[in-house]
Amino acid sequence: MNSTEDIIGLLSRSFDFESFLNTHISGVLAIGEEGRILSADQGATDLFGYRNEELGGRTVTEVLPLLKLPLTPEGEGGHGMTEGRQQSGESLSLSYTLRQGWLAGQPAHILLLYSESSIAQSLELYARMFEWMPVGILVYSLPLQRPLKCNLELARLFEAEGEQAFLDEGPFSSNPKFEQDSGKLSARLQSSGRQGRQQFELALHTLKGNAKYLEITTALIPALNESLLLLLFKDITENKKAEIELRESRYTLESVIDTAVDGIIIIDDKGSMIMANKAAVQLFGYTRGEMLGRNVNMLMPEPHHSRHDSYIGNYHQTGIGKIIGIGREVEGRRKDGSLFPFRLGVSHVSLEGRTIFAGVIHDLSEQKQAEKEIIALNRELEQKVEERTEKLTEVVNKLLQSNLKLEREIKERKTAVEALRRNEEELRRSLEREKELNELKSRFVSMASHEFRTPLTTIASSSELIGLYTESNQQEKREKHLRRIRSAVTNLTGILGDFLSLSKLEEGKALVEPTPFLLAGLAEEILDDMQSLLKSGQEIVPEFSGLEREVVMDKKMLKNIFINLISNAIKYSPEGSCIYYSMALDEGALSACIRDEGIGIPEGDQKHLFARFFRAANAVNIQGTGLGLNIVKRYLDILNGKIRFESEEGKGTAFFVELTVDKT
Secondary structure (H helix, E strand, O other), X not given: OOOHHHHHHHHXXXXXHHHXXXXXXXXXXXXXXXXXXXXXXXXXXXXXXOOOOOOOOOEHHHOOOOOOOOOOOOOOOEEEEEEEEOOOOOEEEEEEEEEEEEEOOEEEEEEEEEEHHHHHHHHHHHHHHHOOOOOEEEEEEOOOOEEEEEOHHHHHHOOOOOHHHHHHHOOOOOOHHHHHHHHHHHHHHHHHHHHOOEEEEEEEEOOOOOEEEEEEEEEEOOOOOOOEEEEEEEEOHHHHHHHHHHHHHHHHHHHHHHOOOOEEEXXXXXXXXXXXXXXXXXXXXXXXXXHOOOEHHHHOOOOHHHHHHHHHHHHHHHOOOOOEOOOEEEEEEOOOOOEEEEEEEEEEEEEOOEEEEEEEEEEOHHHHHHHHHHHHHHHHHHHHHHHHHHHHHHHHHHHHHOOOXXXXXXXXXXXXXXXXXXXXXXXXXXXXOOOOHHHHHHHHHHHHHHHHHHHHHHHHHHHHHHHHOOOHHHHHHHHHHHHHHHHHHHHHHHHHHHHHHHHHHXXXXXXXXXXXXXXXXXXXHHHHHHHOOOXXXXXEEEEEEOOOXXXXXXXXXXXXXXXXXXXXXXXXXXXXXXXXXXXXXXXXXXXXXXXXXXXXXOHHHHHHOOOOOOOOHHHOOOOOOOXXXXXXXXXXXXXXXXXXXXXXXXXXXEEEEEEEOEEO
């Protein structure tokens, strides 16, 4: 049995109290419509002290003077207490049950009579049957306001040593410590006496002082007057504690949600809002009462306002949510009609066969305002960049004027200046999209001034010295300074090349232009170009495999990638060292490795290696822009390639490149 309802059903079916009483009926009278006794059994005849058949024909009030005629039983099973009068004039205390019946084909009232001795005998038998029932049972007298009988299960439930201990010391007794419990019970039982069957819950104490939650069901005992109640007690302490813990847990969860900085709205599978925290209420300008129970589309501008129900419908049909588990930026509509941007994250939870959706709303209003302020700062920085560009242009022009005798070098320098101007313009546009503009500007100016100063100083000093060597026997010295000038110009050209590549990448102008070519030719071309950069005693060791096939790729990007990697290997390796340059084409995969015996990369710097302007701690005294590897990485991203490296400080570095290529 899992519920009080089931136990009551068992009692009703198997141990009906009236059935017990019927086994101890003192007598039966059949009464006609006019109140005359039509028939009496031997028990009724003996009960009233008459001889056989002397009761027939008499009015029932002669033996039951308190009965009211005509008899009007309150439906099947009408009952009550009355007084009987024997033939000798003595009074009897009787209980009766009045039923509708038939006698000789005519309707009649059947009156079942019980004497005090038969009732007591039935009560005793009924009480004995209580003992094995798995529920606490009590018979309570309303007129006396005290219990009459209880079973051992009820005594055990209240931690009493037996029935008498429970009756004498329990919550129905005059024990002062149960005064409050007794008051609650009495009020409930008086109400049950008026209303019949009831079910309620009470928190009561056992004789040992332990608190218990009890479910109590009351019912009037049949076949007796309505002054006796049958009470069934069920211990629901554990369920009640679990219910309280669940309620406290829910309150805690709701409190946490309500104090969240971001707005949180929970909707049901129909789109109706079932919870909104304080932040959400403030964001949208409604009261909580105005939001709960209404469709969440009231918070959306068009077209989502009209389409939201179809979004939910599609999810229920397909099980696929377009934004569930994915954050996205959307607009919300406040109560006053104004719109504001926010980032929305949606998740779904299945609870007891239904689905609910939780949305987390992060207001982006301040962030968008900050972006506007950054744009304003960008404009201000643009002006400063232009001023610096003008000053740099003036310096370059002065340098050009001092080298009029070196026409070819001057032309190259003019080209470099133009390239620098273009690079500055591209850099300016790139800086507009960066948030940390001041830091980027400072790093660029510092790097540029440092990297340009050395080659420009070399060009200036060498050009002045060349003018001093006018004798024919001084040609060797003139050529030495010409080589220094060419080296410095090559250095400047490389720096400007890095700037131009970065600018194109930042502006999205670095477009893939695939053309058919032989990889073997490109590999040899790169090898030849790098020979002029080798230090004294340095050697490039090539290893090529499968490069005889023609492929379709962006040749310029691919060449730039390997030139950057090989020139870095040369730059950061000592004189007399080897640079290992391998390239292999297998099926549709191109793999390459550039390995050197140079200074290596400190472990702490390796995670920043591909960042713009980054220079490792052990390379600050070696000329470089810090852009080469960043450009290589971004070119490979465009070509859907990969790059990785292995390095140990003081022992060298190896870069591994992997690309998928299209064969002709």
